[in-house]
Amino acid sequence: MEHRGEAQVPLVLLATSREWAGGEPGHAALDAALSAHGLASRWVVWDDLGVDWGTAEVVAVRSTWDYDGRLGEFLGWASGVGPALLNGAAVFRWNTDKRYLIDLQKAGLPIVPTxxxxxxxxxxxxxxxxxxxxxxxxxxxxxxxxxxxxxxxxxxxxxxxxxxxxxxxxxVESIHHDGEISVFVIAGRPVSQVQKMPSRTDIRVNEQYGGTAHSMELTEKAASLAASAVATVVDLLGEEIVYGRVDMMRYQDRLVVSEVELTEPGLYLDVLPLNALPFAEVVAARAYPRTW
Structure with a gap:
């Protein structure tokens, strides 16, 4: 815990990459929400050897969007952080290899055929x-x-x-006119939804390729599929999933899962700043030691 005068304040370290050293897009909303819960938080680069991860009550992986070229190093780091790390190294090891979609397919979840x-x-x-x-x-x-x-x-x-x-x-042809839907699941509960659209010259919805995102009302079908996806992961791995994002598309006239992002899911705080509130709440529940 950090000391502020006589008070001890739980510390939350938010892991990011060097490109996003200041925090993910819209991070000010999360910073404020964590502070409102009485938490001290800092954005720190995951491979910075000067960071003492053991000083934190909670470590949350956020914008470590460079892990894909250094997966072994990233997973080694995650394994070393220990129980303060939300979702955890075992989940990351499974989730960073897209073969996980085949596991979900075998478990009966509707996914884009993979x-x-x-x-x-x-x-x-x-x-x-x-x-x-x-x-x-x-x-x-x-x-x-x-x-x-x-x-x-x-x-x-x-x-x-x-x-x-x-x-x-x-x-999936619907990407051109329906785009991709993402549902954010925090503490097992779907909380919000965005629609992401590609540009006219690409199928990728990522902003760097011309994609755009906007908030939309959380729909019953999308929320149900997202909750089922996270529950399926919990059943498969026997691990707690504190937070995640379930991406889905319309394929053969039904919603199917295209990704289950459990390692470094962007919260789209610049589009949905209220996502910061349930995220901060679940972090606070783990940061403060129970006295009963």
């Missing part, structure tokens, strides 16, 4: 089976390395592209 591909020939076979397909790095963040494949029979990685392994999925 095939894991270790070789170029695996990619070609899967993409040819889907027709118009999307190839993504199995470990990837921010839409980096995604390719749209029109003819799987002749596919090769682009020069300088991702060397694999990959996942292969059908291109």
């Amino acid at each position: 095939v894991s591909a270790d070789t170029v020939f695996d990619v070609r076979a899967a993409a040819d089976g889907f027709g118009l397909a999307v190839v993504k790095p199995r470990v990837g963040a921010g839409g980096r390395g995604l390719e749209v494949v029109a003819d799987g029979k002749v596919w090769l990685p682009k020069p300088g592209g991702h060397p694999g392994p990959w996942v292969v999925q059908p291109l």
Whole structure:
């Protein structure tokens, strides 16, 4: 705990990357919400060797959006943080490899059909089976390395592209007119929803590729699917999921899960600043020691 005069104030460390050293977009809302709960919080870069993670009552991974090129180092760091880390290293190890979607598919959750591909020939076979397909790095963040494949029979990685392994999925046509829906689930409860749209020249909804996001009313179907997705993860892993974001799309006339972001899910605080309130509440519940 940090000392402010005679008072001891629980410390929350919010892990980020060097590119986002000041915090994720809209972080001021989260900073204020944590302060309103009487918590001291700091944004710290996850690979900064000068950070003493053991001083924090809670460590929350937020904008560590550079982990995909250094996964072993990132998971090693997470393992070393210990029980103060929300969601935790075991969840991150599972969630940072997009093969987790196949686990969810086998568990009966509706997802975008996903095939894991270790070789170029695996990619070609899967993409040819889907027709118009999307190839993504199995470990990837921010839409980096995604390719749209029109003819799987002749596919090769682009020069300088991702060397694999990959996942292969059908291109979901609704992305062009419906975009992607994200539901934020905190302490097992869906709390809010955004719609993300790609630009006219890309299928990625990420801002750096021209994507946009806006808040929308939390719908019953989306909330139900998001809650089911998180509950399925809990059943599979036997781990507590404190917070996450469930991305979904409309495929063959129903909502299906496209991602379950449990490692470093952006809270879209610049679009939904009220997301800071339930997030701060769940952090505070873990930061203050129980006396009963």
